[in-house]
Amino acid sequence: MEFKNPVPKEILECISPRIRQSLENLQNTEVFEIRLRTKSPVVIVTQQGSAFITKNGRLTQILSDQCLISAEYEITDTLNKCCGYSLHSYTKEFMNGFVTLPCGARVGVCGTAVYENESLKSVKDISCLNIRIPRIVKGSSDSLIKSSFLGEINNLMIIGPPSSGKTTIIKDLAYQISDGRLGKYYKVCVIDERFEISGDASALGPNTDIIKGFPKAKAISMAIRTMSPDVIICDEVALDGETKEIIYGVNCGVKFIITAHANEDDFYRRADLINLCKKGRFTKIAFLMGANSPGKIKKVVDLDELTENGRDTFNDSISNFGEYKLYKAN
Numbered sequence: 001m002e003f004k005n006p007v008p009k010e011i012l013e014c015i016s017p018r019i020r021q022s023l024e025n026l027q028n029t030e031v032f033e034i035r036l037r038t039k040s041p042v043v044i045v046t047q048q049g050s051a052f053i054t055k056n057g058r059l060t061q062i063l064s065d066q067c068l069i070s071a072e073y074e075i076t077d078t079l080n081k082c083c084g085y086s087l088h089s090y091t092k093e094f095m096n097g098f099v100t101l102p103c104g105a106r107v108g109v110c111g112t113a114v115y116e117n118e119s120l121k122s123v124k125d126i127s128c129l130n131i132r133i134p135r136i137v138k139g140s141s142d143s144l145i146k147s148s149f150l151g152e153i154n155n156l157m158i159i160g161p162p163s164s165g166k167t168t169i170i171k172d173l174a175y176q177i178s179d180g181r182l183g184k185y186y187k188v189c190v191i192d193e194r195f196e197i198s199g200d201a202s203a204l205g206p207n208t209d210i211i212k213g214f215p216k217a218k219a220i221s222m223a224i225r226t227m228s229p230d231v232i233i234c235d236e237v238a239l240d241g242e243t244k245e246i247i248y249g250v251n252c253g254v255k256f257i258i259t260a261h262a263n264e265d266d267f268y269r270r271a272d273l274i275n276l277c278k279k280g281r282f283t284k285i286a287f288l289m290g291a292n293s294p295g296k297i298k299k300v301v302d303l304d305e306l307t308e309n310g311r312d313t314f315n316d317s318i319s320n321f322g323e324y325k326l327y328k329a330n
Contacts, residue, residue, distance in 0.1 A: 006031040010103040011131060014081040016074035025057025032163060032294070034131040038075050041067040045163075047292065079126055082107050094123040104134040104199025132163075134196060136203045140165070140295045141172040147300045148284040149182055153231055155250060155281055158259040159267050160288030165295030166259040167197060169288075170233050171204060173257055177231055178205030189223040191216050191234035217241035224249050233257045243276045250280045263290075264298070277303055 006029050012020050015034070019042060023034070026044075033045035041052045044059060051059040052067040060067065082099050083090045093099050099107045108130035111123040148154050160166050170190075174197075178188040188208040192198045198210045209227050211219040216234050220242070223229055232249060234242075237258045246256055260273055264287045267273055277285065283303050289296040 007034070007133065008103060008105075010101065011105050011133065014078060014101060015131075016077040016081075019068065019070065019074055019078070022053055022055060022057045022068050026053070026059070029059060031133050033133065036070045036075055036078060036129045036131075038070060038072045038127045040070060042070055047294070049292075075126060075129060078129055079107075079109070082129075091122050094126075095120050098194065100195040102195075102199065104196045106132045106134075106194065106196045108132070134199055135168055136171055136200065137168050137295055138172060138175075141169050141176060143297050144169065144173065144286055144300065145176055145181065148286070149177075153177070153182070153186065153255045154283045155255055156257045156284045156286060157273070157277060157282045158257070158286045158288065159262050159264065159273075160259070161263055161290055162261060163291040163294060164288040166288065167235055168295050170235060170257060170259060171197060174208050174233050175203060175205040178207035186230040187228065188231045188233060189227050189229035191219045191223065191232065193219065193234075197235060215241075217245045220245040220249055224252055224254060229254055231255045231257060235259050236261060237276075240272075243272070243280075246276065247279045256280065256282075 006026050007023050011034075012023060015023065019036065022042070029044070029046055031044055031046060035043040035045065037043075041063060043050050044053050046059070051061055052063055053059055054066045055068050079099075080087065082101060090099055094109055094111070097109055099109060101107065108128075109123065109126055110128035111126040113120055114122045114124055144156070148156050158166055158169060174188050174190050176182070177186045179185070185207045188205060190197055190204055190208055190210045191214075192210055192212045193214065193216050195212055198204060198212060201208075201210055204210065209223075209229070211223060214222065216237065217239065220232060220234065223232055232254055234256075235258075237243065237246065237260050246258065250256060262270055262273065267285070267287070276282070285301045285303060287298040287301070289298045
């Protein structure tokens, strides 16, 4: 497949002109990230890894004086454009480390923390921007649909390291589940805390509701109480409050599809995730290949099989943490 326009127009319009011009010359390259660092080469991340971009828009693995260097004013200009020239309106987002564009692209922000009375108040001296390119890949969840949802919706946890395609897959899952691909039009609710899932709401299916900007725990509670969803989908579950609301929702009869950051080996050491699997009755766990093959499924594991096989790391990760002893496999 050719990618003649690798960077969406909505993102190009937010980038300082000189850098944008080089990016507009890129062809036949699938871009995952654009990394801008003050007085440093512009880095383009593709499936093959990191590369530099030359002034005429070509990618190279060789660092030379032909590589495009980000000036300090270009970092500031790009950030201003990303924030609609209203930086003060995004103070909270800066403190969380990112800004989200209307198209769903997340812009990671690195700078210096400013504290007042031991509380983080703002971020200054922005030195690095990481623009992640969102994408919709129709059919990317086909293998999960076949392996996990034959005849019914199961609680599914998708595990992968950063940039492994978790968000891309749950977008397609939302579409397929709400679009009648499983024999009926399930009511889906997508929790989009960081505005990065629903850049194109129509791509999430005709029977999908979206709750944006609320903390995930609050949004899950709202969805359960007001939207009567069949399925709730949310990205990057990590906090204790989020897991409690998920468990509550499962006990109310709602199915959940969630993602979490981890490699497969790390997952078996994560008592928090395994406890959620057990309490939340997650019957399927999908492991992704990783950043080199984004959106590709490594394997799907049945939680009951793990319990029956008595995998040592699975049992140990539970038994080593107080309350999780209740859930140790027999």
